[in-house]
Amino acid sequence: xxxxxxxxxxxxxxxxxxxxxxxxxxxxxxxxxGDQLGLYAAMKRAGRPLSTTELAAETxxxxxxxxxxxxxxxxxxxxxxxxxxxxxxSPEAAIVLAxxxxxxxGMGMFHRLPxxxxxxxxxxxxxxxxxxxxxxxxxxxxxxxxxxxxxxxxRAFLVPVVLPALDGVLPKLDAGAQVADVxxxxxxxxxxxAGTYPNSTFTGYDISQYALDRARTKLDxxxxxxAAFHDPRHQGLPEDASLDLVCTFDCIHDMAHPQQVIExxxxxxxxxxxxxxxxxKALDTFEExxxxxxxxxxxxxxxxxxCMSSALSEPGGLGLGTLGLSENRAREMAEAAxxxxxxxxxxxxxxxxxxxxxx
Ligand SMILES: C[S@@+](CC[C@H](N)C(=O)[O-])C[C@H]1O[C@@H](n2cnc3c(N)ncnc32)[C@H](O)[C@@H]1O
Numbered sequence: 348x349x350x351x352x353x354x355x356x357x358x359x360x361x362x363x364x365x366x367x368x369x370x371x372x373x374x375x376x377x378x379x380x381g382d383q384l385g386l387y388a389a390m391k392r393a394g395r396p397l398s399t400t401e402l403a404a405e406t407x408x409x410x411x412x413x414x415x416x417x418x419x420x421x422x423x424x425x426x427x428x429x430x431x432x433x434x435x436x437s438p439e440a441a442i443v444l445a446x447x448x449x450x451x452x453g454m455g456m457f458h459r460l461p462x463x464x465x466x467x468x469x470x471x472x473x474x475x476x477x478x479x480x481x482x483x484x485x486x487x488x489x490x491x492x493x494x495x496x497x498x499x500x501x502r503a504f505l506v507p508v509v510l511p512a513l514d515g516v517l518p519k520l521d522a523g524a525q526v527a528d529v530x531x532x533x534x535x536x537x538x539x540x541a542g543t544y545p546n547s548t549f550t551g552y553d554i555s556q557y558a559l560d561r562a563r564t565k566l567d568x569x570x571x572x573x574a575a576f577h578d579p580r581h582q583g584l585p586e587d588a589s590l591d592l593v594c595t596f597d598c599i600h601d602m603a604h605p606q607q608v609i610e611x612x613x614x615x616x617x618x619x620x621x622x623x624x625x626x627x628k629a630l631d632t633f634e635e636x637x638x639x640x641x642x643x644x645x646x647x648x649x650x651x652x653x654c655m656s657s658a659l660s661e662p663g664g665l666g667l668g669t670l671g672l673s674e675n676r677a678r679e680m681a682e683a684a685x686x687x688x689x690x691x692x693x694x695x696x697x698x699x700x701x702x703x704x705x706x
Contacts, residue, residue, distance in 0.1 A: 374423045375460055377416055381425075381444065382454045384408060386416065387436065390426065391445035396433035447495070450503040456649075459485060459492025466652040479656030479664065482555040482601070490558040494533040497597065500696070501536050506543050512692045513621055513703050516592055520544040524591035527552060527584055527615065529608060530598025534562025534576055541574040547591075552579040584615040591616075594623045597699065600672040601657040603664035609684040613706060622686070622704040624677060628696075629670040636670050642698070646670050677702060 381387045389405040390397060399417055403410040421428035425444070427435050436444065443453040456463075462485040473479050482489060511517055520526070523546035528537045531551030541549040553559055553576070562576045577583075584590070593612045599605045612622050627646070630636050636643045646669040650656075655668030667676075678689045681704045688705040 370423070372464075374419060374425070375457060377419045377423075378425065378444075378454075379457045379460045380416060381420065382457055386413065387441075387444040390434070390436045391441045393435075396427075396429050396431075396435040398433050402434070447499060448502070450500040452495075452499040455492050455494070455496025455498075457492075458495050459489050462486050462489045462492070463649070463652050466656065470651060470656055473656060473659070477659065478662075479659035479666075481657050481660040482653075483557055484656075485653070487557040487561070490533050490555060490561055493558070494535055494561070497532070498535040501539060501596075504694070504696075505536060505539060509623070509625075509692070509694055509701060510540075512694060512701070513592075513623060515619075516621055519591045520547050523547055525585075525589055526550070526592045526594070527590055527612075528594045528596070529579070529584065529612065530595055530601065531562065531576065532558045532596075532598075534558070534565055534574075536594060536596055537562070537574050537576070538565055538569055538571065541571045542569070545573060547573065549574045551576045552584065554578055554580060584611045586611075586614050588614065588617050588620075590620055592621050592623065594625070596625045597627065599624065599626055599677075600629075600667040600669060601654050602667075603658055603661035605658075605665055605667060605672075606680055606683065609680055609686075613684045613686060616706055618706050620706060622681075624681075624702040624704050625699050626672045626677065626702075627669055627698055628700040629673045629676075631673045631675055640670075643670070674700060674702070677704075 385406050386402060389402055393401070393405070397405070399414040400410050402417070403413040406413070417426065417428070417434045420426040421434060426440060427437060429435065442449045442451050446452055447454070466480065466484065469480055469484065482493075510520065521544065524544070526540065526547055526549045528549065528551045531537050531553050532555070534551050537549045537551040541547070551562055551574070553562070556578070559576050559578060566574055566576065584593070593616060595612070599608065602608055616622065630639060640646070650669035655666050655671070658664050658668055658671070659666040674691060681689055686704050686706055690703045692701040692703055694701040
């Protein structure tokens with residue numbers, strides 16, 4: 348290509364677009380710091396604009412660093428700057444940045460940002476070897492980040508909205524059901540359900556030792572007698588059609604051998620049992636995902652660094668990745684495992700789709 352073919356305006360625009368990506372990445376790092384240093388929490392607690400001197404005093408940090416951070420955050424419109432040199436959170440920002448009880452709390456993915464980006468060091472080799480890395484490659488804080496990503500929404504909606512949407516499951520849970528959560532992560536959903544349904548028994552399975560350690564620590568602290576956590580490589584799902592409900596939250600697309608896991612879920616369920624499949628709202632093709640999902644580039648990138656890498660971390664891994672389990676794909680895989688009923692639930696979630704799958 349000669350220089351004559353290059354439109355100077357388009358060149359500027361392209362460079363601008365390129366650097367908006369770097370701006371997003373760097374600001375994401377500053378958001379991580381705002382969360383980890385308690386800067387957002389202090390701003391929310393204050394409930395009024397704070398000077399950077401006040402914010403530094405509140406967070407036991409040094410004003411000059413806080414001031415530069417605040418300038419980044421205000422320039423990026425994450426926080427509000429006032430003419431008197433103070434800074435504040437809008438009511439919406441206070442929820443997304445600092446209210447970990449709210450379903451819209453958004454700091455989970457930012458919590459694990461350093462671990463996610465550190466994966467750049469090892470996935471470079473994966474492009475040549477083909478072999479990815481499981482969730483434990485992100486260290487213990489990776490498991491905490493996942494927990495903080497999903498727990499607030501689950502706490503608000505799993506028991507009051509999602510479980511009642513399943514046909515006939517609530518009476519079983521009240522009476523005493525056998526339930527598994529496969530790919531349970533740090534165990535939030537298991538502990539939430541076990542606390543709500545004391546007559547039922549809940550078992551979480553995960554291959555991440557960091558997630559299992561955290562889940563078991565929280566279980567000990569809870570004192571709940573009706574929950575347990577296992578690595579399925581040591582103690583797998585029962586094979587005797589004894590379970591009433593199996594849940595998989597945001598994990599089938601991360602698994603190296605999802606078809607085998609779906610078959611194991613089928614074998615574990617009673618004939619009238621239920622598989623609650625929750626996974627990313629993916630569409631069938633790249634074109635559809637790119638056109639209809641404003642977060643598609645984020646998700647394909649997270650896939651390389653985390654989801655697809657996990658799904659290729661064992662020999663022969665299927666490598667579905669973040670946007671790899673569309674409704675059609677999920678239905679095909681379920682049918683191939685012997686499931687005969689597949690229904691999408693009417694549950695509103697920003698990134699996830701919910702399915703009731705039955706033998
Ligand atoms: C995105 S996290 C979701 C964790 C949890 N369900 C939640 O909602 O917080 C995906 C989880 O799947 C787990 N995982 C991947 N492959 C697995 C397998 N074959 N069996 C069990 N868990 C697996 C990972 O270790 C990770 O904890």
